[in-house]
Amino acid sequence: MIDHLQDTVTLNNGVTMPGFGLGVYKVDEQTAADSVKAALKNGYRSIDTASYYDNEAGVGRGIKESGISRESIFVTSKVWNDEQGYHNTLEAFENSLAKLGLDYLDLYLIHWPVSDTYLETWQAMEKLYEEGRVRAIGVSNFHVHHLQRLMANTRVKPVIDQVEYHPHLTQESLRVFCEQENIQLEAWSPLKKGRLLDDPSINDLAEKYGKTPAQIILRWDVQNHVVTIPKSTHDERIKENASIFDFALANEDMQKIDSLNQNDRTGKNPDSFDPS
Template identity: 55%
Template structure:
């Protein structure tokens, strides 16, 4: 069980990844500098960005400032980025990785992901990620938004099993079949939009549980993630909210409370369905 922001889970290649991190989706590049610095100073060690977010340079500057202010070393952090769908050929993927490193100002990434499967677009890109990994340029490789059908197709030819499948996951979209498939193949599930992009922050079912512990809805949801063994990367732009999101290690949801949250599933998305969305 994850008991602090620094606690890690072991991926299928034995790389250690923090169980809770910070996502920076839809954060402006300039604003990202201070947000990432604040997050690392507050104890976060995992930062998740992507080429399409347009803020890798800001993330990199924030990392540099935080390392200077905290005395931490690069290897104390776990940095993730993703290759975008517009360039998923082998050569384009390698070039995208190099560009992300350049913008971030880093020598390597801890985790590099294919952002979306698209319609059969990922085979060459995965081969490029495998080679970058085998060359020691990435600590771990994985995918985002892959349904079971995409994973089954990928695993037919993969030389390296993805360590992560990062997907939309929250109490209204619990991805039960996908979670089971990933567990069977030792692929760690990671949640984006764990708070349903704010859609559950006023939910009264969750609020009743939160009141018992003197916590917020977001804290209860993130605790539910942890107790379900799901890596989670909530987004927050305010330092006080980051701190609040991290204050989830002093209580445990009971089996009955977990069941209440589990019963909330509606298979409802706030993002695109990977099976239908081609871009």
């Protein structure tokens, strides 16, 4: 478990990444730049974007204007559904690098398991990884059977599976599988797009610990050994989200949050989504 904002987890290829970071899902370029600068100023060292977010240029500008060295920042991006396939993925990667203004990525993910192309996409990512263009490769929104198929047909095991994960969607079987396979689970939408902040049980715990509901949920992530990347565009909320390392949830309170699971998604089910 990470004990500080800049503490890291070690991925299955030996690369380390911060256990806590900033997500910039679908914010405009200027907001992305400002959010990245605010996060880096407040000690964050991991930034998660994607070509689909259409703000990689803003993220790159924020990194450059922050004054923090590139080597100190862990940058993740993702290949979108209509960019998948071997040659398309190589082109998409170059486009992302150009927009970000970077020479390499720390982590590159398949955004969704587009059934007829994700194996070809992964082969391209293996090439990028073996050439040193990206330090680690992984996936997003993969169920267990997607991971099993990928690992049975490719050379490099994914280091991470980034999925929707929050107290209403605990994905326990996936979490256990990833632990067994040494694949790091990472949470997107850890606050369920804000819909969990009014939950009575979460608010009772917030009052008990003298923390905000968001801090309770993000602390639950950390204690479950799940990397988390909450999105925020406000300086104070960016700072507040990361202020979770001065307390610990008791085991009975962790179990209380676990019991809130409803298998309820805000996003699509990877088995039934439209890849367009």
